[in-house]
Each structure stands twice: as structure tokens, then as C-alpha cells.
Ligand code: HEM
Ligand code: SF4
């Protein structure tokens with residue numbers, strides 16, 4: 001529990017800062033214009049820096065984790081996704097991880113019974129919640145595109161229509177909002193419930209979850225309950241996109257809370273585990289073809305090594321070798 | 332009962348009664364607050380100073396993990412930190428895996444050491460945190476500002492003790508990597524951890540002595556050429572006694588078509604020797620033009636358990652010898668880590684082997700396109716191809732006295748992907764084969780518990796715990812199908828599983844796949860066979876006529 005308190009307090013404080021600053025100190029320009037710019041620069045710059053930094057370290061050995069039959073004899077059916085034998089199959093493997101969390105789908109839960117006896121049960125909740133969380137977050141983010149561009153593009157409209165098909169509230173309830181909140185809540189609870197995960201969890205693991213939860217909650221609050229002036233919000237965002245530094249009047253302070261938390265998360269992103277988003281594409285156990293006997297993989301720093309040559313070996317053992325009738329190079 | 336084995340009743344009691352994370356009990360201490368404790372059975376003897384010196388590793392000295400002071404060299408902190416920095420720059424895997432773990436816990440209960448010990452630090456994610464925590468502290472980003480936020484800690488002698496303990500309670504089996512959504516392979520972290528430990532002389536004699544031997548004599552056991560030859564010849568005599576067929580292995584013969592290399596354990600230790608006999612009978616049966624080298628007389632590579640440079644150095648002999656002898660290609664015996672190295676490292680480290688030819692089976696004409704560059708074929712691929720083309724005369728009834736199951740070795744399954752070939756061969760040489768439960772085979776296979784150079788006697792306590800998930804799966808088929816034979820294609824398995832079976836599943840014996848091939852092989856001019864290679868009676872062959880199919 002202790003480990004969750006510090007991040008919780010941090011998120012609450014972070015939420016209060018813009019509220020107070022805008023409502024009572026009139027710092028709308030700072031929180032509406034300057035910080036968003038800083039955040040976007042840090043996010044993009046940091047993201048690129050991290051990816052380039054990883055890319056600078058070479059991949060000396062070809063180490064895919066093979067999770068299926070390799071391509072070998074032609075009458076044995078290879079598993080093209082789990083033991084890819086070329087670039088395209090390996091790409092398919094990475095995509096299956098990125099889009100469907102394929103490896104997580106394998107998840108099992110081990111149980112120790114009396115006997116002693118181990119049993120492995122299927123355990124797909126993390127996969128389901130993880131997938132629901134990420135996909136709904138993606139849809140939510142894409143839907144936000146409408147705030148950044150004067151004319152709402154067709155795909156965003158479509159997304160909104162489909163997402164809001166339930167049409168049970170005013171404005172229409174987005175299914176993804178519900179899924180996102182439910183999934184994040186599940187992930188938080190899971191961190192407490194599963195003792196193994198609780199033990200390995202760090203404040204740095206709770207922080208992004210709480211941040212996302214807070215951002216989503218404030219968003220939901222603004223949309224369905226404490227309405228903010230959406231047109232002004234859109235004006236502000238379109239302005240920012242066009243480097244027009246004017247701050248529209250009358251946006252509710254709650255919006256600044258939402259925006260500021262997003263900015264903090266964006267700035268935090270490149271320096272945290274959230275970089276798994278970039279890393280998953282670069283993981284050498286997943287993105288390499290299992291063809292290292294077929295094609296030579298080159299290690300750019302392949303060290304020179306002085307091994308014991310046959311000649312040295314024979315020099316030491318020549319007499320014994322001769323006695324054993326072994327052929328020798330030097331008589 | 333081996334000296335360092337826990338009493339079975341006590342271990343059972345511990346499994347059943349002691350609270351553990353695995354069973355859902357939260358420990359009273361946080362991860363890094365539990366001190367490490369070295370006691371009988373959970374540490375390997377450190378390397379002898381003369382051996383450390385011989386192979387040019389750091390800090391040769393007399394010491395023991397149970398000592399308070401490990402006599403680390405002056406400035407060891409800097410050595411570790413520089414070593415870490417250097418490896419972060421050379422291995423993307425290391426850097427990436429330290430950076431992107433989200434601590435989702437999917438890997439947590441996948442490690443056989445966690446399942447067998449219940450020790451929180453044996454969760455793969457926790458094992459990685461052992462290094463990650465230091466990495467965060469010394470490559471500071473946010474941690475300096477927010478103490479404790481992302482679990483950073485200082486590098487202290489206690490941390491080194493922890494590394495030593497837990498990087499030897501990881502057999503580099505990669506099972507965790509199968510389940511991690513990002514493919515994070517804790518085996519990579521362990522390899523780096525061990526490389527770092529070697530920089531300051533924290534080591535294990537059971538690994539370094541074979542390395543030194545292998546360097547000098549060509550094989551881990553330190554067998555000199557004449558003894559090596561003698562041993563194989565005595566196996567040839569055993570074959571002759573058993574079958575009446577003379578096999579004539581040749582040694583260091585120039586101009587042979589194929590150089591055959593297998594782990595030296597197959598030549599010297601039971602039950603590996605029966606597998607060796609199986610190979611020789613097979614080669615005789617098909618008239619293979621092959622030779623065995625006394626110089627490149629080791630398929631395995633304990634160097635791989637110390638550092639990539641040492642792995643390269645020991646592995647170099649294979650191509651060096653192949654070139655000297657002028658063979659066309661290489662054939663490799665049954666072994667796990669040997670094949671991890673051959674499949675994923677050899678060509679990169681010591682290739683390109685332009686002086687060899689693309690392997691073609693001289694009997695079936697099959698071109699092994701999957702080995703086009705490395706030019707080394709796995710014996711099981713080779714045999715599967717022979718069987719498929721009807722080149723072997725086999726009588727699977729000759730293995731009717733065995734009820735088998737198959738243990739996928741970690742490296743073959745997860746570092747190579749050879750899953751079907753051994754099953755195909757096994758199904759052709761025996762009639763009763765039962766798979767263990769699906770979460771314990773193929774890519775999800777459990778380690779024998781003693782891989783990566785920890786198969787030493789004084790480590791028995793940990794080995795028996797680490798091997799528990801494997802043993803438990805065997806017990807399942809033993810109870811359900813009366814399985815009594817555990818078939819493997821790995822020399823370390825053959826060396827370690829017998830002890831594991833004796834402890835957990837008495838009555839189950841361990842076999843190499845090619846031992847069963849040898850049993851089933853109907854050779855030209857052979858005597859009537861009534862006994863298998865171990866001189867155990869075959870079932871139903873006392874007055875049976877040869878069966879042709
Ligand atoms: C290519 C894009 C991404 C992929 C493939 C991906 C994949 C994953 C996977 C497989 C997990 C582990 C399972 C789980 O807990 O759901 C995970 C966890 C997580 N991801 Fe992502 N992710 C991506 C982008 C993002 C982004 C953009 C964010 C946030 C801004 C994010 C936030 C998180 C968080 C907070 C967790 C931890 C969940 C927990 O604590 O239980 N991810 N991600
Ligand atoms: S499964 Fe992968 S990401 Fe999840 S805790 Fe384990 S190593 Fe970290």
C-alpha cells in the first residue's frame with residue numbers, strides 16, 4: 001500500500017496545481033499555452049532520443065525466442081509467426097504482439113497443491129484488460145483529434161458515431177470511456193490483489209495508472225457532468241496547432257486540470273516504463289527471424305579471440321597421440 | 332540420498348505448509364529487504380585460483396560465498412559500473428530489457444526456480460530488478476529527484492552477493508521470455524550479470540574448471556586424446572558384444588565427409604554413453620563417412636555460461652578443426668546449450684565457414700537449406716530425414732519394454748525451435764510415447780533445473796527444487812500412463828535428470844533419443860537381440876522372430 005500512496009498524492013497535487021493557478025492566480029496562459037508546448041517538445045524529443053539511444057546499441061546476436069517449430073525439413077510444418085524464418089514473418093510476429101498482445105494471451109497461473117502438485121490454469125484476464133485498456137485509450141486519443149482541426153475528418157466522425165452507438169446519455173455515452181475506466185480500475189486492483197505483482201510494483205508503476213485514471217475521470221466529468229465550453233477548448237487547440245498564441249476566454253478551470261495532467265504524462269513518458277510503446281518494436285527476441293543457421297548474422301563488435309589452435313594442442317599431446325595411433329601433423 | 336539434498340519429507344512439508352508468495356501470502360519484507368543467506372546446498376564452490384588464472388579471468392583467490400568478506404578487488408564498484416556501461420552500449424537486448432519492463436508480472440510464476448523455491452527474488456521480473464535497481468541509480472534520470480520512486484539502490488557488497496545467488500538460480504532457460512508481452516528475456520540479464528560478476532572474480536568452479544579443461548584438452552572433462560579414443564573404442568566393443576556388428580569410428584581423419592561433434596558427456600558418463608553407442612550404430616548402419624576429433628571433442632560450451640568472449644573462444648575449435656580436416660560439413664549430437672550456441676551464435680562469432688559446403692545428406696540427398704550458412708546439422712534433423720526417406724530399418728517393438736515421455740530441452744525448444752523432429756523420431760522407434768501436460772512441453776517446457784553450469788553436487792538443494800516443476804510433470808504421466816522412461820536430447824539433461832527422477836519419481840530412467848534409435852535399429856549381420864543397450868531385457872524378444880515392416 002505504501003508504495004501506492006506517494007504516487008496517489010503526487011497525482012492529486014498535480015491536479016490541484018492548475019486548478020488553483022488558473023482559478024485564483026490567472027495563470028491560464030502558462031497552463032494553456034506554454035506548458036503544452038513544452039510538453040510536446042519534451043515528449044517528441046524525449047521519445048526520439050530514447051529510440052535513437054536504443055538503436056545506437058547494436059544487436060550482436062540473433063536471439064529470437066522460438067515459440068514454435070522452426071523452418072527445417074520441408075515436410076515439417078513451420079510455425080511462421082512464432083518461429084519466423086524471414087523478415088516478413090518476423091514483422092507479422094511483432095504486429096501480433098503490438099496489436100493483440102499475443103504472448104500475454106499465453107498467460108497461465110501456477111498453483112501449488114498438496115502432494116506437492118503443480119497445476120497451470122488459464123489466466124487471460126490481464127490480457128483482456130490490457131487489450132481493452134490500450135485499445136480504448138487509442139480510440140479515445142483518436143477521438144480527440146476533433147479538437148485540433150477546424151473541420152472534423154470523416155474517420156473521427158465515424159469513430160465517434162460507432163463509439164457512441166448506445167446513445168443513452170446526453171451527450172452520447174462513449175463505450176470506450178467506460179471500458180477505459182473499467183480496465184484501468186481492474187489493472188490498479190490487480191496490482192494490489194495479486195501478491196506477486198504487489199511485491200514487484202514500484203511507485204513508478206502506480207503513478208501512470210493513477211495519472212491515466214485521473215485524466216480519464218476529469219475528462220468524463222467535463223463531458224457528462226460539469227460541462228466546460230467545448231468551443232473555446234477547440235479554439236485554443238486549433239490556435240496552438242497554428243502557433244497562434246491567443247488564449248480564448250471562459251474555459252472552465254477543470255479543463256486546465258485535464259490538460260495539465262496530460263502534459264505531465266507526456267513529459268514523463270519518455271523517461272519511464274511507458275517507453276514500452278517504442279521498445280516493443282525493437283525487442284530482439286521478437287523482431288528477428290529465426291534463421292541464424294541459414295544466413296549469417298553480423299556482430300559489429302565481434303571481438304578478436306585467441307583460441308587454442310590445433311597446432312598448440314598437438315604440440316602438447318603429440319607423443320600421446322602417436323601412441324594412440326592418432327594421425328599427427330608434425331611427426 | 333545425495334549429501335546436499337533436502338530431506339524429502341521436510342521439503343514436502345515446506346511446500347505444503349510454509350507460507351509463500353506462490354500460494355498467495357504476502358511476505359513481511361519488501362523485495363530488497365530480505366538478506367541473502369548462503370547455506371549448505373545453495374551455493375557452488377568458487378573457482379580454484381589456479382583455474383581462474385589459467386583462463387585469464389579476474390581476481391584469483393581463495394574465498395567462499397559463506398565468508399563475510401568476499402575479497403573483491405579494489406575499485407570493484409567502478410569495474411562493475413564501467414562493465415555495465417560497456418554492455419549497455421554493446422547489447423541492445425540488455426539496455427532495452429532494463430528499460431521497458433512494465434512489471435505486469437506475467438513472467439512471475441513461469442520460472443521453475445520460483446515454482447520450486449517460492450523465493451520472491453526468483454520471479455524473473457525480480458531477478459531483472461536486481462540489476463535494474465542499480466542501473467537506475469547509476470544512470471540517473473528521475474530517481475535522483477524522487478527517491479524510491481522507481482526502486483533504485485546503491486551498489487554494495489550485499490548486492491553482489493544477491494547477484495551471485497540469483498544469477499545462479501537462473502538456468503538461462505528463457506521460459507519467462509515466452510510469456511513476456513515484450514519478449515524480455517531474463518536469460519539475457521543473467522548472462523550480463525554473470526559477465527559482470529566475472530569481472531570482479533565472483534565465480535563458480537563447476538563452470539570454470541570445464542572451461543579451462545576445454546581450452547586445453549578440447550573437452551570439458553579434461554580427457555586427453557588417447558583416453559578419449561580408448562573410451563570410444565570401448566563403447567565400440569560394447570556394441571560388438573551386444574549386436575555382433577563391428578563399428579569402426581575414426582579419429583582426426585582428414586578427408587572424411589562429415590565431422591561429428593557431441594558433448595563429451597556422451598563419451599564418458601552414463602547414461603550418455605548409450606546415446607553415443609546409438610550414434611555409432613546409426614552411422615555404421617548407413618555407412619556414413621564421418622570422423623570424430625579429439626581436439627574439437629566437446630559439443631557443449633561452458634564458456635557460454637561465463638561470457639560471450641569465452642563462448643566464442645571455445646566454440647572456435649569446431650570450424651578450425653573442420654577446416655584442418657577438410658570435411659564438407661558438421662553434424663552435431665544431442666545437446667541443449669551446445670545447440671543454442673551453434674544455432675544462434677556460432678556463425679556470428681566464428682563464421683563465415685566458407686571452406687565448408689552446404690550440408691547434403693549423403694543418403695537421402697536432402698539439402699539442409701536451414702543450415703546453409705552455419706553448415707552444421709543437428710543429428711535429430713538428420714535422423715528424422717533418414718527415417719522419412721525409409722533409409723533405416725527400425726523395429727520399434729524393441730523398445731516395448733519402455734514407456735516413454737519426452738522432455739524438450741530449453742535451448743532446443745526456445746533457442747532453436749526444433750519441436751517436431753524429435754517427436755517424429757521417437758514415434759518411429761518406440762510404440763508407447765505419452766506427452767506431458769501441455770503447459771510443460773514444447774516452447775513451455777520446464778528446465779531440468781540444473782542447466783547453465785550449476786549441475787554440481789554441492790548445489791543439489793537448489794537443483795532439486797528448480798527441477799521440481801519438470802519432475803512434477805513427469806509424475807503426472809507416470810501416474811496416468813505408467814511412464815517409466817524420460818527421453819531427452821540434451822547431455823546436461825542426461826547428467827542431471829537421473830538424480831532429479833531418483834528424488835521425485837523413483838523408477839523413472841533417463842534416455843537419450845539416439846539410444847532408443849540404437850535399440851530399434853535392425854542392423855545387417857546382427858545377432859538376435861534380446862537386450863537393450865543397458866542389458867535390460869527387451870519385452871517379447873526371447874523367442875520372437877524378426878519382424879519386417
Ligand atoms: C504500441 C503501443 C503499445 C503497446 C503495444 C503496449 C503494450 C502493453 C502491454 C502488452 C502491457 C502489459 C499488459 C498490461 O498491463 O496491459 C502494457 C502495459 C501498460 N501500458 Fe502499454 N502499450 C502501448 C502503448 C501505451 C501507451 C501509449 C500508454 C500510456 C500512455 C501505455 C500505458 C501502459 C501502462 C500504464 C501499462 C501498465 C498497466 C499496469 O500497470 O497493469 N501503453 N502495455
Ligand atoms: S512479463 Fe515482461 S514486462 Fe511483465 S513483468 Fe515480466 S519482464 Fe516485465
Ligand code: SF4
Nearest residue numbers: 442501502504505507
Ligand atoms: S530464464 Fe528461466 S531460469 Fe532464468 S528467470 Fe527466466 S524462467 Fe527463470
